[in-house]
Amino acid sequence: MSEQDSERQDIEQAKAGPLTPADFAQYPEYSALKKNWHWFQNQKIGVLLHWGLYTVPGMVESWQLSDEDTWARGNKPFRPNMRQLKRDYWGLATQFVPDHYDPDAWARLFKEAGIRYAILTTKHHDGFTLYDTALSDFKVTNPDYPAAHLQQPDLFGRFTTAMRAAGVMPGAYYSKADWHYPDYWRHDGLPKGRHADYLPSEDPQRWQRFVDFVHQQLLEISGNYGPLGMLWLDAGWVGNQREPLDFDPLMAQIRKLQPEMLIVDRTIGGRYEEYVTPERQVPDPDHLPTMPWESNIPLTHDWGYVPHGQYKSIETVIATILRVVSLGGNIVLGVGPKVDGTIAPPYRKLLRQLGAWLQLNGQGIYGTRGVQPSLFKRAAQLGWFVTEDAGHYYLFPQMTVPPRQLDLKRFDFPEAISGAALLGRTQASLPLAPTGCLGLPGGLRQQLYPGIVCVKATAGTPEASN
Known part of the structure; x- marks a missing residue:
């Protein structure tokens, strides 16, 4: 089943030739990787939660900020012109109030649904972090924002604790792009595409500041929140030859902090894409990935919460899971929490229906191979x-x-x-x-x-x- 369509242009394609697990034998982490791959391929079903400022107006993630990504604005832009759109979008931080966020309730729901791992956005491309970073004030714990006055405002920290307590492995989504950070996008009112607004080779000092920023945030996530199943890195245009991130020294530090975590520098290929992530599609049986893999399938048309979303039927969800698992993959189901921190009833219904089916049929899913x-x-x-x-x-x-x-x-x-x-x-x-x-x-x-x-x-x- 393929969900790719001509409207959305946020679907990233693999950019490097195929590797196999044997290609990692040259690296010192190979023994740990084999153990981690075995664990991952036994889990089969996860959720990927997109949650952030974009849920306030209920729009498609943070893509409307990019001038070149006209598909995200379509016929219903957040604001009539880009200058106003960006100003008002950044201002959504004052309206992000997750006052009904209960990660323990999330964890109970996921456990009931048969979910084995759950990945939460720590930061999307807009730069707003759902954890208490020391590298930026554009974060949920900033005292100028209402969410900071919740009893426990570090949303990602509460998430990881709740998931582990319920026996669901937490993972971290992180966008390597940061459209709010001035060493990626200047706040000068000029049009911006999804890339950095300059060539890093022409201003290496400015780019190095951004690289240091990314490194330190990834060390925060890896070092401050206990064991994680995966570090799921998005924005695959960052980290290529145009925008290099110098990951070799960083990942050596991260592996010391998280020896059992899989690193997923998705769509980049190479040493730090430890499993691959076909998006909105199930691979063809004649062209299966040569690495461990995970199909990413949202339960609606969008990753984040959008009012009046078109939800899939439970028949479609189970059939997709069966096809993925029969071919040897995992599946991560996209769930978008509402701005107040609750999960909408249609999501809850689908997840509970899935859990009821897995109660009867899970032996044929978990721990199997294609x-x-x-x-x-x-x-x-x-x-x-x-x-x-x-x-x-x-x-x-x-x-x-x-x-x-x-x-x-x-x-x-x-x-x-x-x-x-x-x-x-x-x-x-x-x-x-x-x-x-x-x-x-x-x-x-x-x-x-x-x-x-x-x-x-x-x-x-x-x-x-x-």
Whole structure:
């Protein structure tokens, strides 16, 4: 499923040739990376939370600030001209009041939904930080802003504590661009594109100040908030040859602070893109990423909260998860909290529906791996998704009404099947004939993507657990 469209131009494409995990063997962090990759690929489902000043008016993240990104303003710009738009946008910091923010409630919701990791924006391209940085006054804890007067104004700090307490691994999103910082964009009223408003090679001292700023903020995030699952770096145009960030010495320091954290310098390629992040798409089975990967799929059209958003159906969400996991990837679902810190009812409904489905079928998702592309395509032709682990294959029907008989030999599994059962609380065994035909109960037709566990002949007897 692809969500890319011609309207949005914030979707970044990979900019470097494919690497494989073996290419990292030359680096001293390789042993830790193998452990971290294994953990990551077992988690399968995360959320990515875009939250910031843009939620005050309910507009598409902070992209309207960039003069060149006309797509973000469309027919409904935040203000009629860019000078007024920027002035009023920066002023939204005085209206950002998350007075109903309850990260413990978020954590309970995510746990109920079967979410294994949650990534929160520490800073989007607009430069406003949701944590207490010492490098800028444009932050949620600035005493001139109303959010600073909350009992615990460091929103990211509260988030990380709540997530870990609930058993959900927290991660940090950070935009390497900063359109508020004067060594990236001058506050001179002139038009600005998404890049720095000068060539760093022509003013290296100014650029070095910005590099130092980015380094120190990333050290704050990595050093002040306990263990993190991933540092998810956005704004892939920063860090390339035009805008180099000199990450080698920085990342060595960060790895000492966070030895179990994955660094995701997305779309850049190379040593610091430790997994890849196809955005609004699921890769084609004939062109799968060669690195561990995670599809980024918002639950609406937008990443941040937009009133009257078009939410996906639970059928679409589960089908997308099944396709991603069958191909060997993770999925991170985009959720946009409202300005007051609450998560809108349609998001909550979708997440709880997902959790109910995973309560029955999670064994076929968590800890599994994708099947070979040939098996994926063969199963798809038969109308099924397939995942596997060391001892089992897991089948999920793509069709609304599964058949009463399923000929397992048509899948041409590499291993023989010794038995089968329904996933879920009943652990009901299914009749498997010597011919390889599996009997499916009629009640399966009333369920949403019901999972079937098929036991590989070397794995013993069929069982289903949650």
